[in-house]
Amino acid sequence: MSTAGPPEAASEPREPIPARSGLADTSAAVAALPTAPPPPVPRHRWGFGAYLLVEAVFLGSSLLLILPYLGRGHSTPPPWMLLVSLAVPTILAATVALLATRLRGNGPRLDLGLSFSVADLRIGVLFGCAGLVLTLPAAAIWSKLVGPTNANSAVAELFANQHFTVPMAVAVFLVVALVAPICEEIVYRGLLWGAVRRHAANRWWAFGLTTLCFALAHFEFSRTPLLFVIAVPIGLARFYTDRLGASIIAHQLNNLLPAVSLLLVLLGVIKQ
Template identity: 45%
Template structure:
C-alpha cells in the first residue's frame, strides 16, 4: 500500500553488525602480491629495528638511553615497514586504496569507536589480571619500560604520544589487517565467509606474536580481537584503524604523563 502524502516512513532500527559484503572490485584486476609480500614486510620491520639498534649503539654505562634514540628506534622500523607494504600494492597491485580496502565511511568510524571502547575495557581488565599473574614488573610493554623514570622534553613526549596514539595504529593496520589480510583474501576461498574468519584469526595471532614480547602475547591477543572484528564486520581497514587508535589512547596518554614525570607506571 502507498503512503499518504505528508506521512514519513519509520526508519528501521540500526542493524546488528554482521559480516559485510566486500567492496565490489570486479572492475579491477586482483592484486599479484600475497604471503611473500607480507613476509618481506615483516622481515623489513625486524631487520630495520635491528639495524637501527646497532647503528645507535648501546647506552653509555650507568646512563639511560638517549631520548632521540628512543624516538628513532620506536618509530622508524614500523613506519618503514608500512611504507614497503604500500609500495607492494603499487608495484604488484592496484594501489593501497583498493588493495588494502582504504576508504572513508562514517559507519566504519562509528563501529571503530564502539569496538575501540570495548578494546579499552578489555585492555584495562586484561592488563590488571595479567599483572597479577606475571607481576607488575613483567607486564609493561617494551616501550613503557624505555620511558619509565626517564623524563623527556615536552616536544619529545608529545611526539611519542602522537605516534603511539595515531600513527603507529595506521602503520600496524596497513601491515596486519591490510597486507596480511589481503594475502589470505587472495586465496581461492579467501573472499568467502570462512576465509575471512581465517584472515581474522591469523592476523590477530600474528599481530600479537610479532611484538616479540612473550610475556604479553596473551594480553596482546585480547587487545587485538576488537580491532580485528572491526575489519571483519566492515570489510574495510578504516574501522580497524579507528578501533586501534581508540585502544591506544589511554596507554599513550599514560606514557605521555610518565615521560613528563607527572605520574609513574
Template identity: 45%
Template sequence: MSTPQTSETEPRPPSPSWAAPPQVRTHRWGLGAFLFAEGVFVLTSVVLAAFFGSPGTASIVLMLVLPTVLAGLVAVTITVVRGNGPRLDFGLQWRWSDVTTGLAIGGVGLVTTTVATALWVHWAGPGATSTVSSVLDGVRLPPVLAVLVFLHIWLIAPVCEELLYRGLLWGAMERMRWSQLNVFLLSTALFAIGHLEPSRTWLLLIIAVPIGLARMVTGRLTASVVAHQVNNFLPAVGVLLLSLGWMPA
C-alpha cells in the same frame, strides 16, 4: 611469466552472516610481501639498536618511531607497485560508517583491554610493563618529544600496524581464498606474536580481537585503524605521563 589469477566464478569459502563478503583479489602480492615488510621492521630495529648502543632521548624516540613507520610505508609501496593502491587493496577510504563502527567496537575493546591489562599486571606483578614503557622507564623526555611519542602510539602506530596485519597479511590470505574466519584468526595470532613480547602475548590476543572484528565486519581497513586508535589512547596517555615524569613507572 605473469601470475595466474583465480577465476572470479569459483566459489569462495563461506563467511559468517555478519561479516562483510571477502573481496575478489586482483593484486599481485602475497604472503611474501607481508614477510618483507615485517623484515624491514625487525631489521630497522636491530640496526638502530646496534648503531646507538646507549641511546639518548632523541635516539630513543627515533628507535620507537622509525621501524614502524618504515614498515607501513613499505606496505603502501607494495600495493602501489604490485597492486591497486591502498584505497582498493586495503579499503583504506573515508566512510563515516566505518569510523562509527571502529569507534563502537574500539570502545568495547578498550573496556575488555583495560580489564585484561589489570588482570595481567596483577598476575605478572607490579613491575610488568610493555616494551615501550620499559624503554622509557627512568627516561624523561622533553615535552615536544613526549607529545611526539604520544601521537605515535595513539594515531601513527595503529595505522602502520594495520597496514601490515589487517592490510598486507589479510589481503594475502584472502587472495589464497581462505575463509574470513581463518583470516581473522591467523591475523590476530600473528599480530600478538609479532610484537615479540612473550609475556604479553595472551594480552595482545585479547587486544587484537576487537580490532580484527572491525576489519571483518566492514571488509575495510579504516574501521580497524579507528578501533586500534581507540584502544591505544589510554596506553598513549600513560606513556606521555611516564615520559614527562608525572607518573611513576
C-alpha cells in the same frame, strides 16, 4: 489613421506549437537502458612474500637503530633516538606495504581497504570502546598473574625512567596514539589480511591468523595472550566493515590510554 491589420488577420487562430518532447523522450530512454556491471577488480599479485619482506624491513631497521648502543655498558640512547627507534621502523614497514600494493596490485584503497567513512568512524569507536571494556580488566588480571614487570609493554620498558621535554613527549604520544596504529593496521589487517584472503576465501581465516600474528609479532611473549585479547575487537572492526578505517579507529582508541599514561610519565607528572 489606424495601422491595425484587417479584422480577419487579427482574429485568425494560431496553430499550437508542438512540444519539444523528442529530446526528453530520448533522455528517458537512455536512462532506462540497463547499465553494465562494473568490471571486476583485478586480483593483486602480492601475497605472503610481501608480508615477510615488510617484517624483515621492520626487524632490520630496528636492529640498525639500536646496534650502535649495544655493548656500551647498556648505555641508554638519547631521547631523540628513542623516538626515532619507536617511529621509523613501523613507518618504513607500512611504506613498503603500500609500495607493494602499488607495484604488484591495485593500490592500497582496493587491495588493503584503506579508506575512511562516517560509518567507519562509528563502527571503529564502537569496537574501540568495547575493546577497552574487555582489555582493561584483562590487563589487570594478567598483571596479577605474571607480575607488573612482565605485564609492561616493550614501549613502557623502552621509556622507563626517562624525562623528555614537552615537544619530545608530545611527539612520542602522537606516535603511540595515532601513527603506530595506522602503520600496524596497514601491515597486519591490510597486507597480511589480503595475503590470507588470496589463498583462503573465508574471512574468518584472515581474522584468526592476523590476530595471532599481531600478538606474536610484538615479541613480547610474556604478554602474547593479553595482546591476542586486545587484537580481537580491532580485528572484528576490520571483519565487519572489510575496510581498514574502522580497525584503525579502534586501534587508536585502544592505544589512547597507554599513550596518555606514557606522556605523563615522560613529563614527570606521574612516577612509573
